[in-house]
Amino acid sequence: MKVLAIIPARGGSKGVPRKNIRKFDGKPLLAYSIAAAKESKNISKFVVNTEDEEVAEIARNFNCDVVMRNPEIAEDHSKITDTVIETLNYFERKNQYFDAVVLLQPTAPLRKGEDIDNAIRLLQSNLETDAVISMVKVEDYHPARMYKFQNGYLNSLMPDYETRNRQELPELYLRNGCIYLIRTSALKREQSLMPEKKIPLIMDAKWAVNIDTEMDVIILEQLLKKWKKQVS
Known part of the structure; x- marks a missing residue:
């Protein structure tokens, strides 16, 4: 594959x-995803896609090829699917074709090459599956503890489980943002990274972090200290 x-x-x-280029423990954020891609034994090629020349230069400094993005799909509201398809089209115009694409978001950096390879093996061994999405098990923030505030009152999202003990709640999973692996055929057919037929790669929830706010920055800085000890 x-x-x-x-x-x-x-x-x-x-x-x-x-x-994406903010430094964490001396390295820009995107460098952690580049490192994971390099560690993988099953990735055929990896690239950074960006519209920004500074980002591109930093990626090249970490020995990563770059595909420049059309600025029209580099806005806050742009769909990441468009970026993935644009990148595939770039290589297909050069007669380079791929059976599957894996999206490695820099904002979810705590993954290893081994995690990526586990996802690829799952896809290879499940022929009826179109995608493998990295997930973590939901614990404290279970939807059974969540509510909508409507018409002046709280309404449970899962009323049948509202008063159940934690041990009685159904197992649910949350995307952690680390790995989106999808067959190229399914991506083109459904125009989505989340096709109908997908299975999970369960990862350790203690490393789950997505950099969207300054609080996430603080969390990552602390997690990195423990992460480095684990992977060293």
Whole structure:
């Protein structure tokens, strides 16, 4: 299976300005995704996709190829699917074709090459599956503890489980943003990274972090200290 890894790294960001090149433990954020792609034994090619020249230069400094993005799909409201398809089209125009694409978001950096390879093996061994999405088990923030506030009153999202003990709640999973692996045929057919037929790659929830706010920055800085000890 030929797999293309795409690391999307826009230059713009409102919540955490220039977050993809912001340094964490001395390295820009996107460097952690590049490192994971390099560690993978099953990725055929990996690239950073960006519209920003500074981001592109940093990626090249970490020995990563770059595909420049059309600025029209590099806005806050742009769909990441468009970026993935644009990158695939770029390579197909050069007669380079891939069976699957894996999206490695820089904002969810705590993953290893082994995690990516586990996802690829899952896809290879499940022929009826179109995608493998990394997930973590929901614990404290279970939907059974969540409510809508409507017409002046709280309404449970899961009324049948509203008063149940934690041990009685159904197992649910949350996307952690680390890995989106999808067959190219399904991506083109459904125009989505979340096709109908998908299965989970369950990852450790203690490493789940997505950099969207300055609080996330603080969390990542603390997690990185423990993460480095684990992977060293």
